[in-house]
Amino acid sequence: MNFSLLMILLTPIFGGLLAYAGSALHKAVRNIFFLIFLILPFFELYQYANKTIDNFYYLTVLGQSLSLGINALSFMLSLLFSLIFLLAYIFLLFEFDKSEDSDLAILEFSFLEGAVFGVLFARDILSFFIFFEIIALIIFFLIGKGYEESHNAQLKYITWALIGANSMLAAVVFLFFKAGSFGYAEISGYLSTAPTPIVLITFVLFVIGFLIEASIMPLHVWAPITYAEAPDSVSVLLSSVVKKVGLYLFTIFVFSIFGLNLFSKIMPRVFEAPLIMYVLQWIGALTIIIGTFVAIVQEDAKKILAWSSIAQSGYILLGLSLGTPLGVAGGLLHIVNHSIFKGILFFVVGGVIYRTGTKNLSELGGLIKKMPISFISMLLAIIATAGIPPLNGFVSKYLIYEALIQNKEPLLLTIALLGGTGSFMYVYRLIHSIFLGQLPKKYEGVKEVPILMQVPMLVLSLLALLFGVLPGIPMYFVSKAEAFLGFDPIKYTLTGFPEQPGLHALNVPIISAALMGGFVVAALIFYLLPKTRSVHQLDNYYAGEILTEDVKYNYSFGFYSFFDDIIKPFNEWSIDRIYENFVGFVKTVGDYIRRIYTGNLETYVSLGIIILTIFSLIYIIGGVLW
């Protein structure tokens, strides 16, 4: 059967509407309806596996036909996002099982998936904008179903989303005005001969929109609170899907529409990259370092993940903006890998919240025996986050490091490596505070999350392991995407990379085996040589006090206080504060401006007379205004 792209796009929306109607009958009817419609896109996408379609017209606006299309990159991402939507949906059913909002949440969820497909399939600047706006609108409503502070988060999110949207809209309208067409190809053709200021201005306007959605510094202000306060399944979508949509658009626009050749033509090259790309590399690097350091000192489980997500998108931006085959491959691979491992982390934390009702790390601890499967999933995910073989995060970070070395950028490399160490610090904090240490008494009755809720974590964990040991599988898609973007795809094998310019040979199974061997040796030393004595958790003391069942020793508050002391001076000039001051200033000014409407008749009359006088003067003196 032949499925058109529009049909794929409408499948989840249709399913959502059907499910919403089905919810009148029974919850199970609703759930199953929607589940079917979430699985369908996989089958529909199958036929597009090796195709590039550019012009499927579906609407005419301002005399221009809007079109959908699919290529290797959007195919890879739509496959990945379909999977994450499916898993997040399963999770959402449990998360909202007691809430009255579940029907509406499912409906919004379905529209979100449709809109995400829309952005991926869009082949013109208007369609992508339309779908992008719909994403922002739906995310706004989904966030509101979360924790107590979620309503503040909603407002912060939508303000930034609107800024991004209007910035992009300016570029869209401007380019349409100049080029006379919306299509990517025509815009690209126009830009290749456009004056430099137009290229730069529209590029910056677009990139602001994308990077806001990708929560890159200094446009990330909405992200921590939104990720932390949104419902857990929505946090997964925010981090693994919506952010990646922003980065996908960034990739498409930089390499396919504007093009590196255009940039190198109009600006000097620094470290083998056009100046603007070099600036973006530094923005990515700053995002890595600041995001990582702030993540380390958070006390809230979801805040850690939020900041970590910000930092990881810094890696992606850094990789992509290197503009070399190696860097782009690393960036694209990291898009896939980060979606997977950050998905696991949000799922596990969400499961812990589902069972314990708190996301405050200092109240948690010792859940390892109660929730072993969650623990193992998280263990895999944090290994991936820290970029240690044999999990998937290692391969993509390795590629980015190698690309930095190839471009001879020691400073950026140092920052990226530092970020890797830092990410180990915060993920260790996460797993320690939740699963290790001593179990508070109130959580003694906690059970593992329901089996269906384990499915999302386990599926993604398996994928993380699979893509880690056999990086050839994701690289199959990534290299095709790279070819689409106009690069020579880097060579790869199923288990790693052969020796090639700029990249040393890598065989992940062998490295993993070596690492495992190291662990075995360490374990042997630990268990065989000096006899350790295993004691009960309470057989311990703290500041001279003996621990009891009631007062347990759990050092998870201020875990990295020594580190906090180091970075505290820098907190003084945080970006949030700059924005807050700015907003305060704008509000004061606005408050004065609006007082022009005093509610007093005399003011209005005098205002009218003043304006009339000014206009008459202009008329008398100049005849016309200019």
Next chain:
Amino acid sequence: MVNLANPTLLVVIPLFFAFLSIIISPFLKKLIKFVPLIVSALNLVVIYFIGVKVLYGSIVLGTTAGLNPPYVIILAVDKLNFIIVLMVNVLGFLISFYNIFYMKEEPTDKFHILFTLLIMASSWISITGDLFNVFVAFEVLSLSSFGLVGYMRSKDSIEAGFKYVVQGILAGSLLLIGVVLIYAQTGTLNMAHIATKLDYVGSLEKLVPYVLIFFGLAVEGALFPLNSWLPDAHPAAPSGISAMLSGIVTTTAIYAIIRVTVTVFNYSAFIPYLFIIALLTLFFGEIAAFFQKDLKRMLAYSTIGQTGLFVLAFSVGTQASISASVAQMVNHSFSKAVLFLVAGIMIEAQGSRNIDDLKGFGRVNILTSILFVFAALSLIGVPPFFGFFTKLAILQTLLDFPGFLGYLSFALVLFAAIIEGVYFYRVFKILFEKSDKNFQAENPWLVISPFILVLILVILSSRPMSVLNFTNDIANQLIQRTIYLTSVLGGLK
């Protein structure tokens, strides 16, 4: 067989019913509330017959005394008139239906009679081809809306009514002086006739009456700095009236400005000034709306901002810009009417106009809140709603404006869109926030009108380009003045 395609009927029917209801109101007080409904329904029938002809490109004329123009009062309907009068009567019909259930305190006969007059006056302005008629109709419109704004007789409604009266009378006198000056120079009041004769009038002699007429109309049209009655009048009036004032009265006034500027004066020298006035209107309106805590006052300031937006588009002066402006006018009228009607329901349910008191309203009355959300999204221009396509057309047309000012307005419109988005999204947030407050359930009869209006908006959203093509036809017909002039003055060869 009576010729139903006669624009005169659009004025005569409401007037007849208004007088009839004054006579019968002592006996049949309860029935008066159906009068506006019947009137606008009858008008819609007439508009249908007119519309069939207008859509084929002809201009439908209605004369009064059996003489030929320009010696009689003439009513002329071209495509622009048609869409405005259609909007007036569709909104009039739905809002009067809403009013039947909204105005509970008997007796309501005076209210409904005034409302009939309001429909009559708005229809009259939208179809008249006579400059003096514009003045008379505006006086009728102002008098009926003074009464309606002050109808609640609370302290703030009387204050608002008073401010409105002062400015309305001022506007009326400016308009009258302008018309008189024109009459003194051309010896005629027929718009088309004036237009042909103005070619022989000097520039300053043309400018002064134009400016006077413009400022007279700008008061009802809510243009800065003459719009200060509006933020007081809208909140104080009953919600149906606010919807009518915002959706219809402002629109007809702006229509009159467009007609006078393009058809009568064919005036391009004033356009830069209009552009600046519109920019100021937009900017101050949106900024003021952002800081409001009162729901209806916020909507009122947003009306000012939106008016600024479509006057801004119009004042670029090209065909595309007039088209975009009319499309935005349609979008604004329908969506703002929904917002005010829904705000009325909300205020009735919670007993206060404060936005913060609405916390959790959407969890109880989901339909009302969804209507609010849809209308607001269309108003702020979020795709895929109709408002997005009109905003796109406006933005595109602003770049046509020569010089730096075009880019400035482009940026300012986007900035205003951010502000507008934020304050509407803030209301959405409050509507769906969790709270323990108990609200009355929505009155299903009240929801019908906004529901139908939102349905219209959704239909428009599904076919945005057919509307924009139609408004393009409108603009085309408007710009080619000679068609209008010759068909109105057909007998005057």
